[in-house]
Amino acid sequence: MENKILHRLFHTMGIAVHCTFIGISDKDADIRTAEAEKIFSSYDERFSRFKETSELHRLNTSNGIPQKVSIEMFQVIKECVMLSKETSGAFDPSVGSILASYGYGLPANFILPDTIPTYESIVFNNQDLEITLAPGQVLEPASLVKSIAISAAGQAFDGIPGFMINAGGDILTRGTFEKGLPWNIAIQDPRNPRAIVAAVSIRNAGMATSGVYQAHGEHQGKPWHHLINMQNGNTTRGITSATVIAHTCEEADTEATLAILLGPTLGVMRLEQRGFPYFLILDDGTIRKNAAFTALEVPIDTLIS
Amino acid sequence: MTPFKKNLQRFFILFFSTLSVGIIIVGVNRAKKVPTLGEAPTPLTPTPDQGTAGTPGTMVAGTTVSITGKTYQTPYGNVTAAIQVKDGKVVGVTMPQVPNSPPSIYAESYLVDQAIKAGGANIQGVSGATYTSLAFKSSLESAIAQAKTQGQTITTGTASTGSSAVAPGPKPSVPLQYRGDDDDEGEEWDD
Known part of the structure; x- marks a missing residue:
């Protein structure tokens, strides 16, 4: 049995996809990565709003x-x-x-x-x-398409003792990391891409962070970002960053996106109803999280030596 | 074969084999020199003089001027943003150049988050934003800065006009607690 941690990376849909494998050979990792890349490309070819041929x-x-x-x-x-x-x-x-x-x-x-x-x-x-x-x-169904592609790639990795797919910050883990340990996943600081604000230990879980700090700009003097509440055509305010953990990355990503769109009150209500572990950073910097999230949380200082 | 032809043949063999060895060395060095995912300095190095714009002094009220920002390198290709300015207001944002996929052969060198790894962190992944958007933001900032130097008055005061994102910090900072006002270097992404 191979015990090496293998990393593979490819680029698709304008994002980097990082795969980590445990318990397979280098050659297998190459083959599986090629399969995953093919899956992502096929979704990209079909669903890209940036390609005239899609x-x-x-x-x-x-x-x-x-x-x-x-x-x-x-x-x-x-x-x-x-x-x-x-x-x-x-x-x-x-x-x-x-x-x-x-x-x-x-x-x-x-x-x-x-x-x-x-x-x-x-x-x-x-x-x-x-x-x-x-x-x-x-x-523009992009937010859904990305996580559907991650799920499909995850299915193609079936049988691998442990793997993690990180597609532009949306994460799917299956099995365990080395020595049977869970995967430690950190949450990025929305104000500083090189900093993290929290970390969790998960296994067999999907995790996604949706933020208004990714694609954004300004239109006719008004700032915009890619998450727009279509009830009024305005960008949503209230939650800067929403992280949700669920069994699949698809669920996690959908719920994280919806939390941002619904805003703090309705967003939290929906997450509470569904019982997903969540971690929200509000616009004023305060954190909202539930007990289910705290149960998975590991203090950052124990992870940094 | 005459001695001259023989010598010529030898010369060509030597010349082309030296040349191909040279190309291989250069190629290997380039392949080795891929930027790491966790380190911002390389992705955020603008390629010089990529910014282009209309001639200064030709702004006419009511016309829309397009200004292209600097090109920023990411591990996956170049990212360039452009803004359309009309009467001192940004009326549109475009990202004309989208990165291409690198060959998967480089994958092993990228080992995600070298920065975190270098700090000895037991973290396997980070959930959050992507590099492309970071470079996009920097390119956007340079376009806005250029618009200003060309006599365009950008009336809206978004933080994307700041340049702090372009100067990367020395190492990843890991705040233990998230507070709203303790991070002077962190840019406001929203308002």
């Missing part, structure tokens, strides 16, 4: 004409709309329209319609796998 771009430029889509696209957009309904439209994949109008991603030179179409105008045809968008509607 299926998503075809859908986003369909201008009200029904589009036959792949089963993968159909499922992802359906899931997005389900989350939109659950959050009364705070989460809405139609956010792509606003981001595109800021010049962030495609379609290029996009001008926002006076009335921004919402998730409610997306029409699904279950029989023919067709999606019809409203004219000028641009979808």
